Amino acid sequence: MKRALLLLIFAMPASLSLAACAAAQQTQAPSLAKRPIEGRFDVAPPAIVIPPPGPLPSDLAGRLARWEADAASGQQAFAAERDATAALVAAAAGAPVASERWVVAQQAISRLTAARAPLSGALADIDRLYIERTVDEAVDGLPDIYALRDRIAEMESAQDAILQALSAALPGQ
Numbered sequence: 001m002k003r004a005l006l007l008l009i010f011a012m013p014a015s016l017s018l019a020a021c022a023a024a025q026q027t028q029a030p031s032l033a034k035r036p037i038e039g040r041f042d043v044a045p046p047a048i049v050i051p052p053p054g055p056l057p058s059d060l061a062g063r064l065a066r067w068e069a070d071a072a073s074g075q076q077a078f079a080a081e082r083d084a085t086a087a088l089v090a091a092a093a094g095a096p097v098a099s100e101r102w103v104v105a106q107q108a109i110s111r112l113t114a115a116r117a118p119l120s121g122a123l124a125d126i127d128r129l130y131i132e133r134t135v136d137e138a139v140d141g142l143p144d145i146y147a148l149r150d151r152i153a154e155m156e157s158a159q160d161a162i163l164q165a166l167s168a169a170l171p172g173q
Contacts, residue, residue, distance in 0.1 A: 064126075078112065
């Protein structure tokens with residue numbers, strides 16, 4: 001008898017759950033199809049018209065011309081010092097650190113670094129101008145400013161590579 005009662009207790013929940021499943025299958029489940037209200041946000045966002053930057057303002061044209069001239073003079077001064085510096089570094093290649101030839105080569109590298117100061121200053125000034133105009137959202141002339149900045153940065157990068165190569169050629173570096 002206990003077994004029959006135990007079997008009845010375990011069989012009852014199973015039969016109830018099967019009945020519930022059968023009842024759920026007989027009712028109409030909601031459709032998962034798209035409803036008309038769901039499509040009301042399927043609209044393309046409005047086009048945002050951004051005017052292109054205008055020409056360079058006249059007050060900046062003179063500053064850019066001055067910075068371009070400074071960069072050119074820094075490039076010329078660097079080129080004039082480069083060959084003499086390379087010769088002094090080559091002469092100091094086998095010399096011990098702190099010897100006279102090594103010190104002369106170090107001084108030549110310092111003079112070469114100083115010769116490019118106008119170019120470095122022009123790049124710093126144009127970077128400052130670019131950041132100020134970007135923060136102020138003054139887009140007129142930014143393509144011209146950025147193009148000049150790119151040219152000056154390329155010159156400085158080439159000079160950096162030369163200075164690093166000369167410094168690496170000296171012993172103790």
